[in-house]
Amino acid sequence: xxxxxxxxxxxxxxxxxxxxxxxxxxxxxxxxxxxxxxxxxxxxxxxxxxxxxxxxxxxxxxxxxxxxxxxxxxxxxxxxxxxxxxxxxxxxxxxxxxxxxxxxxxxxxxxxxxxxxxxxxxxxxxxxxxxxxxxxxxxxxxxxxxxxxxxxxxxxxxxxxxxxxxxxxxxxxxxxxxxxxxxxxxxxxxxxxxxxxxxxxxxxxxxxxxxxxxxxxxxxxxxxxxxxxxxxxxxxxxxxxxxxxxxxxxxxxxxxxxxxxxxxxxxxxxxxxxxxxxxxxxxxxxxxxxxxxxxxxxxxxxxxxxxxxxxxxxxxxxxxxxx
Numbered sequence: 001x002x003x004x005x006x007x008x009x010x011x012x013x014x015x016x017x018x019x020x021x022x023x024x025x026x027x028x029x030x031x032x033x034x035x036x037x038x039x040x041x042x043x044x045x046x047x048x049x050x051x052x053x054x055x056x057x058x059x060x061x062x063x064x065x066x067x068x069x070x071x072x073x074x075x076x077x078x079x080x081x082x083x084x085x086x087x088x089x090x091x092x093x094x095x096x097x098x099x100x101x102x103x104x105x106x107x108x109x110x111x112x113x114x115x116x117x118x119x120x121x122x123x124x125x126x127x128x129x130x131x132x133x134x135x136x137x138x139x140x141x142x143x144x145x146x147x148x149x150x151x152x153x154x155x156x157x158x159x160x161x162x163x164x165x166x167x168x169x170x171x172x173x174x175x176x177x178x179x180x181x182x183x184x185x186x187x188x189x190x191x192x193x194x195x196x197x198x199x200x201x202x203x204x205x206x207x208x209x210x211x212x213x214x215x216x217x218x219x220x221x222x223x224x225x226x227x228x229x230x231x232x233x234x235x236x237x238x239x240x241x242x243x244x245x246x247x248x249x250x251x252x253x254x255x256x257x258x259x260x261x262x263x264x265x266x267x268x269x270x271x272x273x274x275x276x277x278x279x280x281x282x283x284x285x286x287x288x289x290x291x292x293x294x295x296x297x298x299x300x301x302x303x304x305x306x307x308x309x310x311x312x313x314x315x316x317x318x319x320x321x322x323x
Contacts, residue, residue: 026059027262031252032071032083036064039281040084040250043113046280047252047270054269058262069099075255076105082258082266087112088151088248091226091298108258108302109320110267112251112293113277113284115191117230118148118155119245121198122184123177124206131161131210139163140173140185147248151227152186155246158223159216170197177201184210191283194237202238209236211243220246225319228296249296256302263304271308290314 029051033044044062051060063080065071071083072093085093085107096104122128128137134156141156142148144167156163166173166182174197176182184207187195194202194209201207209232212220217229230247234240252270254263270277271289278284290309293301297320301309309316 026057027259029058029060029082029262030063030080031060032063032065032074032080034065034067034084038067040067040114043277043281043284044084046277047113050269050273050276051266054273055262055265058265072100072105072107072253075107075253076103078255082110082252082254084250085253086116086147086248086250087228087296087298088147088226090251090253094299095226097226106256107253107299108256108263108305108322109293109297109299110252110254110263110302110305111270111289112249112296113270113281113289114250115230115247115292115296116249117189117192117232117245117247118142118152118186119189119194119198119232119236120184120186120210121177121194121201121207122210123180124208126183128183128210130213131156131159131216134161134163134183134210137163137183138166138181139183140166140168140176142186143170143173144168148186148188151246151248155220155224155227159219174201178205189232189236191287192232192236194240199237206239207237209240209243209245211245217244226298228298230295247296249292251293251296253299254302258302258304260302260304260307263302264307265304267302267305267308271312294320 031044031048034040048060048062068085068089071085074080075083092098093100093105096102141152173185177184178201187198189195220227227246227248231244234242274284274289290312294314294317300322301320
């Protein structure tokens with residue numbers, strides 16, 4: 001009996017030692033995310049678990065960070081291997097503009113998991129028929145200090161439109177739109193739906209969304225490569241028809257020297273196990289990650305990711321291919 005127990009104990013020790021040695025041999029990857037209080041952090045925990053379960057020879061860990069800009073700077077210093085970025089800031093880092101003027105960060109995109117359409121929501125009785133009608137109108141470009149605010153101002157300036165901007169918190173702006181002191185505001189959507197504050201306004205105030213014209217879309221394509229253009233189908237809110245608007249995505253970039261096979265396996269695992277990610281990030285339910293990624297790719301895809309998307313039959317836009 002003692003001999004049997006000793007044999008079992010020895011076998012368990014050998015197995016543990018072997019597992020520990022294997023873990024030490026695995027390639028260690030650090031993934032920069034965001035604050036642990038954010039729903040996006042929960043998404044990265046789920047994504048990292050998928051990577052560890054499905055990619056042989058890799059052991060990945062989530063790192064709590066200050067989100068996009070912090071992640072890009074950590075990648076440039078070699079402190080993390082992959083990281084969360086918004087696609088507009090990702091492009092600015094890649095091109096060496098704005099906060100990254102003279103200090104570009106060369107990264108490669110793996111996937112996009114969230115889309116943030118920038119919805120121009122106005123009172124229906126405002127008399128505004130298009131974005132050009134915002135000229136001189138009291139209007140909020142986004143909550144103070146947000147990516148929406150900065151991007152909206154840049155878009156409208158590029159289109160030659162200068163509203164009378166009014167700043168404030170979400171609650172202040174919503175109240176001002178409800179009582180008619182403001183014509184409207186720009187607010188990030190939740191996938192193909194208006195966000196909760198917009199639906200709150202719509203409860204007792206008829207609203208509409210102003211979309212981009214074909215000419216305006218062409219101008220943005222030529223002059224603002226850091227933003228993406230998306231089509232939002234009918235039904236984003238009550239009595240809201242289909243419209244086109246600008247957007248940015250939230251995705252994951254990698255350092256350029258990440259092994260192509262590892263990048264391929266990671267991209268494959270993420271794209272082929274969406275339900276597990278949707279359990280942590282509900283807006284992913286029923287979504288196709290590859291379909292989200294293609295129109296929102298503002299920096300080139302990693303060669304390993306390109307290999308996966310080509311095999312899966314996605315139409316990869318030229319801007320997403322390294323030059």
